[in-house]
Amino acid sequence: MKDKNFVKEITNIDDDFAKWYTDIVIKAGLADYTDTKGCIAIKPYGYEIWENIQKYIDNEFKKVNIKNTYFPLLIPENLLQKEKDHVKGFAPEVAWVTQGGEEKLEERLCIRPTSETIISTMYSKWLNSWRDLPFLYNQWCNVLRWEKETRPFLRSREFLWQEGHTIHETAKEAQERTLQMLDIYDDVVQNLLAIPTIKGIKTEKEKFAGADSTYTIETMMYDGKALQTATSHYFGQNFSIPFNIKFKNRKEEEEYAYQTSWGISTRLIGGIIMAHGDNRGLKIPPKIAPIQIVIVPIAMHKENVKEKSEELYNVLNTNYRTYLDTRDQYTPGYKFNDWEMKGVPIRIEIGPRDIENNECIIVRRDTNEKIVTKIDKIVETIKNTLEDIHKNMYNQCKKRLEEKTTTAYNLDEFINKMNENQGFIKAMWCGSEECENKIKELTSAKSRCLPFNQEKISDTCVCCGKKADKLVIWGRQY
């Protein structure tokens, strides 16, 4: 009897995590495959999650003076060529427009994989004096990267994101901004998505193409693999020199501006699925859930069930995103399973028995716990329960992160632990790219970051045994 029916619809999470993931995306109604290879259609239920994330972040940006802008989808080829590392990094996955109507173009146009180049060009046009600085601009848009292998939300060719681009008078100011934006992302991931994070800086090998330094928010998914949820880059003058973004400084000299960029994408939705989901389906963190509370009336035609559930709906919907499921063609049992798969944090059951006692039943998606509640106490109970669900979801992930993070002191130990635990490994690193490459070859794990929270767990590199003073978090990644 148990779970038989779930298995029928969703692959077991421990049998085949990848299949489970795509099952959830489709069956929970987040997105669907389209006739355009590698590109998904995001359905209302999925898009609403994105909108809720967007609303929150956009508001956070505005608090720190970021303005929204919009730049072209198409970028002339010569702009892309200006920063060497950048073009090298992105060239393999850029799509080109070569023809307009019947006419072949003299210069190819690239469909933006990211907008540093076109934005830098405009910045160079707009900047004259130190008095103009800083430029603190963001855009919400789509980008295209010609991925070979694609997965909904995690790696689609076209995806939605925001990309912030700032230029500053001094290196210090730009660096501070890079970290300030990273902190905003950290807050979003922890306090909105209920996923614990590791903040850190990428190694030279892993940093963004063209960046001076790349900072990252790393998270761990159900299967122990890493997902980079956000990045923030400090460019120094790497783009401002080739793109000629210069200004007259306070000493009346020409100086190139100091630049940053930072972004999060719809990949976060993939992160939510993989960080929180279980065999019943999706679990959406309360703060971004399109539906926070679903009310399922039982035996709707009886007595005054319909009226009472409508009353309840009206009370709750003023403060929470609430849905009253009056669908007549489904039994309550069907609806319970349906909403659990869709990950709604709280379900309220209300039927004749409850109404008689002036009660209803609150069911938590995270624990499946049923709480009998007096109807006049409902608002307070809901408030506390939603807060508790967020905390509990966060703690569940935190527990996993801690359990699946181990330490290694030599290469054999590293390999064994990576194969056994499928999680993160904390280990000292000498700083050489050869060691990163070797570890990757042997374990397919990469350096996630040098965490801000550095500890000295030994004096020697886990790979080569030479002197090492950097702690690195390693893991396999999405």
Add this chain to the structure above:
RNA sequence: CGGAAAGUAGCUUAACUUGGCAGAGCACGUGGUUUGGGACCAUGAGGUUGCAGGUUCAAAUCCUGUCUUUCCGACCA
């Protein structure tokens, strides 16, 4: 881009080996009975078997090509 597998109704699939009217379950429409963990009865609709070509009297079935999806690697957010 390398390795593997799969495409038949919205979904899961049968028929393919050995060529001969493409069948079922779920989902869906309609009418009714139901409703506290995936209800039931009746009835109805739904197919260019991924696409293109070839072999054949005849192709879902055999052959060739192609596209797509999934999985494992490499690459990336």
